[in-house]
Amino acid sequence: MTDLSVSACALAVEPGFFRGRGIDELQQAMAEGGLTAQDLVRHAGAAIERLNPLLNAFVHVDIGAALEAARELDAERAQGKVRGPLHGIPVAIKDNVDTSDMPTTMGAAHFLGHRPAADARCVALLREAGAIVVGKTLTHEFAYGPTGDRSVQGASRNPWRTSQITGGSSAGSAAAVASGMVPVALGTDTGGSVRVPSALCGLVGFKPTHGRVAAEGVFPLSTTLEDAGVLANSVQDAQWFMQALSGGAIAPAAAAGTDGPRVAWVPNAPFAIDDSAVTACARAAAERLAGGPLREASDVTRHARALQSALGAIQRAEAYEVHAERVENEPAKFDPEVLERLRASRGVLGWEYVRALKERARLQDEFARLFRDIDVLALPTVAITAPALQQRSVAGPGSAGVRETLLGLTNPWNVLGLPAITLPAGWVNGMPVGLQLVAAAGSDEALLALAASRWQAPGN
Amino acid sequence: MTDLSVSACALAVEPGFFRGRGIDELQQAMAEGGLTAQDLVRHAGAAIERLNPLLNAFVHVDIGAALEAARELDAERAQGKVRGPLHGIPVAIKDNVDTSDMPTTMGAAHFLGHRPAADARCVALLREAGAIVVGKTLTHEFAYGPTGDRSVQGASRNPWRTSQITGGSSAGSAAAVASGMVPVALGTDTGGSVRVPSALCGLVGFKPTHGRVAAEGVFPLSTTLEDAGVLANSVQDAQWFMQALSGGAIAPAAAAGTDGPRVAWVPNAPFAIDDSAVTACARAAAERLAGGPLREASDVTRHARALQSALGAIQRAEAYEVHAERVENEPAKFDPEVLERLRASRGVLGWEYVRALKERARLQDEFARLFRDIDVLALPTVAITAPALQQRSVAGPGSAGVRETLLGLTNPWNVLGLPAITLPAGWVNGMPVGLQLVAAAGSDEALLALAASRWQAPGN
Numbered sequence: 001m002t003d004l005s006v007s008a009c010a011l012a013v014e015p016g017f018f019r020g021r022g023i024d025e026l027q028q029a030m031a032e033g034g035l036t037a038q039d040l041v042r043h044a045g046a047a048i049e050r051l052n053p054l055l056n057a058f059v060h061v062d063i064g065a066a067l068e069a070a071r072e073l074d075a076e077r078a079q080g081k082v083r084g085p086l087h088g089i090p091v092a093i094k095d096n097v098d099t100s101d102m103p104t105t106m107g108a109a110h111f112l113g114h115r116p117a118a119d120a121r122c123v124a125l126l127r128e129a130g131a132i133v134v135g136k137t138l139t140h141e142f143a144y145g146p147t148g149d150r151s152v153q154g155a156s157r158n159p160w161r162t163s164q165i166t167g168g169s170s171a172g173s174a175a176a177v178a179s180g181m182v183p184v185a186l187g188t189d190t191g192g193s194v195r196v197p198s199a200l201c202g203l204v205g206f207k208p209t210h211g212r213v214a215a216e217g218v219f220p221l222s223t224t225l226e227d228a229g230v231l232a233n234s235v236q237d238a239q240w241f242m243q244a245l246s247g248g249a250i251a252p253a254a255a256a257g258t259d260g261p262r263v264a265w266v267p268n269a270p271f272a273i274d275d276s277a278v279t280a281c282a283r284a285a286a287e288r289l290a291g292g293p294l295r296e297a298s299d300v301t302r303h304a305r306a307l308q309s310a311l312g313a314i315q316r317a318e319a320y321e322v323h324a325e326r327v328e329n330e331p332a333k334f335d336p337e338v339l340e341r342l343r344a345s346r347g348v349l350g351w352e353y354v355r356a357l358k359e360r361a362r363l364q365d366e367f368a369r370l371f372r373d374i375d376v377l378a379l380p381t382v383a384i385t386a387p388a389l390q391q392r393s394v395a396g397p398g399s400a401g402v403r404e405t406l407l408g409l410t411n412p413w414n415v416l417g418l419p420a421i422t423l424p425a426g427w428v429n430g431m432p433v434g435l436q437l438v439a440a441a442g443s444d445e446a447l448l449a450l451a452a453s454r455w456q457a458p459g460n
Numbered sequence: 461m462t463d464l465s466v467s468a469c470a471l472a473v474e475p476g477f478f479r480g481r482g483i484d485e486l487q488q489a490m491a492e493g494g495l496t497a498q499d500l501v502r503h504a505g506a507a508i509e510r511l512n513p514l515l516n517a518f519v520h521v522d523i524g525a526a527l528e529a530a531r532e533l534d535a536e537r538a539q540g541k542v543r544g545p546l547h548g549i550p551v552a553i554k555d556n557v558d559t560s561d562m563p564t565t566m567g568a569a570h571f572l573g574h575r576p577a578a579d580a581r582c583v584a585l586l587r588e589a590g591a592i593v594v595g596k597t598l599t600h601e602f603a604y605g606p607t608g609d610r611s612v613q614g615a616s617r618n619p620w621r622t623s624q625i626t627g628g629s630s631a632g633s634a635a636a637v638a639s640g641m642v643p644v645a646l647g648t649d650t651g652g653s654v655r656v657p658s659a660l661c662g663l664v665g666f667k668p669t670h671g672r673v674a675a676e677g678v679f680p681l682s683t684t685l686e687d688a689g690v691l692a693n694s695v696q697d698a699q700w701f702m703q704a705l706s707g708g709a710i711a712p713a714a715a716a717g718t719d720g721p722r723v724a725w726v727p728n729a730p731f732a733i734d735d736s737a738v739t740a741c742a743r744a745a746a747e748r749l750a751g752g753p754l755r756e757a758s759d760v761t762r763h764a765r766a767l768q769s770a771l772g773a774i775q776r777a778e779a780y781e782v783h784a785e786r787v788e789n790e791p792a793k794f795d796p797e798v799l800e801r802l803r804a805s806r807g808v809l810g811w812e813y814v815r816a817l818k819e820r821a822r823l824q825d826e827f828a829r830l831f832r833d834i835d836v837l838a839l840p841t842v843a844i845t846a847p848a849l850q851q852r853s854v855a856g857p858g859s860a861g862v863r864e865t866l867l868g869l870t871n872p873w874n875v876l877g878l879p880a881i882t883l884p885a886g887w888v889n890g891m892p893v894g895l896q897l898v899a900a901a902g903s904d905e906a907l908l909a910l911a912a913s914r915w916q917a918p919g920n
Contacts, residue, residue, distance in 0.1 A: 317810025321818070324811055348810035350777025351784055358781070 016047025019180025023237045037070035037088030044090040044134045047181040057175035059153045061135035069132045085240040087130030092176045092185035095136040098217035107139040107151030109333040120217025129244035137172025141338045143221045146406040149389045150335045164386035167197035173231045174201040190226035192410025195422040199381035199434025202424045206238045210417030222318035225414045235452040253445040255453035261375040263290040264297035270304045272383040272408030277428045282380035285425035285435040289454045311415040313356035316345035371440035381422040381434030419444040426458040476507025479640025483697045497530035497548030504550040507641040517635035519613045521595035529592045545700040547590030552636045552645040555596040558677035567599040567611030569793040580677025589704035597632025601798045603681045606866040609849045610795045624846035627657035633691045634661040650686035652870025655882040659841035659894025662884045666698045670877030682778035685874040695912040713905040715913035721835040723750040724757035730764045732843040732868030733860045737888045742840035745885035745895040749914045771875040773816035776805035831900035841882040841894030879904040886918040
């Protein structure tokens with residue numbers, strides 16, 4: 001039975017301070033003197049203290065250091081200097097991204113206690129923009145899994161129903177933002193690792209065009225597929241965050257034109273199974289956004305096999321390269337499931353990888369042509385709502401693996417390097433559903449502007 | 461016994477018209493009316509008719525079409541239009557490069573009778589510059605071998621001693637220029653395929669920085685390692701040819717500064733065996749060019765293992781990708797030796813290829829630093845003189861394979877993508893020896909200018 005009523009839309013936990021508070025609202029309060037950055041950090045600290053035992057979002061927290069940073073930023077503000085929209089805003093950083101003042105573990109026993117010498121470039125940019133890092137959030141071990149329930153620090157839990165996964169690999173970042181511990185968080189996305197947990201936790205999640213955000217200091221999973229991105233409560237917050245994260249390369253922009261956007265709907269098959277309630281929820285959101293009937297992007301499906309084939313070879317060869325020596329020398333330190341995936345990745349042949357790179361280039365040309373006639377592709381972000389922790393198969397007539405189902409609608413866009421966003425579309429049986437929009441390479445600003453101007457939060 | 465006397469310096473065949481005639485001399489003769497482009501084509505045709513049965517340099521010749529082109533170019537000149545230094549100059553094109561008006565076979569049974577729809581971009585550029593294509597020259601089958609004695613059209617023979625190989629894979633181009641059939645020819649170089657036959661046949665051979673010449677229409681061996689280049693009688697001729705081939709990207713330049721160039725000598729070991737007579741001949745030429753003692757580039761040797769490892773993985777994975785379906789479906793059409801090499805290339809793993817790309821990037825950084833203190837690396841182009849046709853091992857205490865020996869001193873620079881030139885250094889036992897100079901990435905013009913200003917033809 002599908003329940004789409006608003007009464008279903010309640011978190012399973014009492015949310016923290018930042019739930020429902022946008023960055024603009026926080027900035028206004030700081031500008032008017034009603035709140036200081038130190039207040040915001042204390043609110044974050046209180047929410048983390050109360051909620052983290054339930055959700056396991058953060059694997060390291062340093063409120064003391066955050067308060068120190070907040071004091072300096074408050075002093076700057078008192079002197080009339082405001083760095084920008086992130087000035088004094090608490091943020092969380094996924095634990096596969098280097099921080100000079102906090103451990104960075106990749107969710108892996110191999111890196112317990114590891115202290116990077118320097119901030120990742122994207123963390124440095126956030127700090128320069130005035131963001132305050134309050135802690136590090138749980139990542140699926142080495143970011144190599146979309147469930148967020150396998151890491152040396154255990155599993156994150158979904159604030160909408162704590163028996164369910166957040167999705168991953170940016171699991172803790174999703175739990176932290178969805179539960180109101182922090183207003184916004186950094187994630188990384190190689191096959192859906194920002195968008196999947198954002199969708200399953202009812203957030204906005206944005207992955208930029210490949211290469212738009214500096215990769216330096218981000219622990220690699222598959223370097224040619226992955227990018228840092230953002231998990232946020234609103235498109236506006238995501239825009240402010242991406243502006244800082246990209247060093248200004250992705251600036252907030254106005255939506256182009258006044259006509260309805262050209263939105264083409266991509267069918268789930270053959271990318272993933274089809275849960276009709278989830279698909280209907282996402283499609284209805286797409287129709288509201290388009291302001292009219294959708295085109296059918298049926299020509300996308302004929303590339304599905306080539307996309308999956310290229311993705312598989314690229315992702316596995318690149319992932320094994322990162323871990324070859326660890327798999328050889330320290331296999332017992334891995335989570336068994338991650339180890340099994342890595343070992344299965346070793347067998348990709350060199351020529352198959354080279355062929356996959358060629359195929360990717362060909363497909364990128366195909367999609368560049370496709371985007372001449374449409375503004376965005378639309379489809380569910382994830383074909384199902386959040387399954388239970390450690391669940392590994394989806395029940396029903398079209399039985400499928402959880403991993404493949406979680407990633408099937410997001411990873412085609414990684415192989416193409418396209419910008420993609422997930423927007424909260426509604427709920428099915430009380431669990432969030434995401435609408436995914438995908439745009440042409442390099443049109444990050446237009447995609448964000450379109451979402452900002454036309455998307456309405458559901459159930460309000 | 462080593463004979464370095466000038467009396468050893470004679471071709472084994474009566475040379476064709478273009479032996480010892482530079483492009484500038486031919487242009488002057490055409491400008492003064494003493495020769496026409498049609499005369500040059502007829503001279504090429506006569507030389508080919510007489511010499512090709514001995515040397516097997518050309519696998520396809522079309523003097524009729526060349527005369528047609530020559531008539532048009534002569535008419536242009538009569539109207540005062542001269543396109544540039546290649547206006548009316550007969551050239552030969554290696555048979556792995558597409559020509560719209562001649563077959564392009566790759567030296568392989570799979571492509572016998574194959575007619576490309578269009579000229580390769582580099583051929584189109586040569587024609588736009590006024591060059592006249594008189595024919596296609598033998599390539600080692602699919603350019604996958606440095607000996608030039610395995611192709612569906614047989615073996616090319618060395619004009620200095622016809623029992624010996626030209627070297628390859630640009631075998632026919634080397635035989636055609638060295639014997640005076642044409643003044644200059646196009647080759648391709650993936651591990652030494654321009655430089656090796658140039659050195660073994662006593663020519664100037666130049667391979668540009670990777671990517672400087674358009675690859676479109678060149679049948680790939682290993683796309684990230686290979687570049688089109690030139691085989692010529694002089695550096696000046698090579699400069700004119702490269703200017704056209706690169707669409708002006710590599711223009712002739714004046715040598716920088718008046719001081720002696722900073723030349724660092726690279727020891728053969730651990731890259732290849734050391735034939736003391738060959739090494740002494742090349743080193744003496746380097747000292748003449750430097751105008752003084754050489755530095756020792758001993759720090760280069762510590763990268764030898766990493767260079768060879770990266771090269772092996774990259775070359776094999778890329779080569780197999782090109783041929784995977786042919787190896788599977790039409791194995792019997794391959795030369796057995798080429799098929800064996802291809803089959804051995806299949807096993808490179810994807811992660812090893814990815815690792816090799818990373819290693820290459822690291823090594824490129826290392827060498828960029830190294831070239832801050834020196835202008836060129838110098839070493840023999842090939843560690844030995846031309847072995848016999850079908851010879852596959854080098855005799856002597858340091859016994860080694862012919863293929864590894866031919867390529868050992870040239871292929872490190874392909875993996876780094878560096879520009880390199882071979883210059884005739886002298887003779888050992890009557891067979892030519894090449895001096896190889898290698899420069900920093902992007903310094904093609906400076907390398908050519910240095911060679912043009914400081915190199916003296918040996919034995920004159």
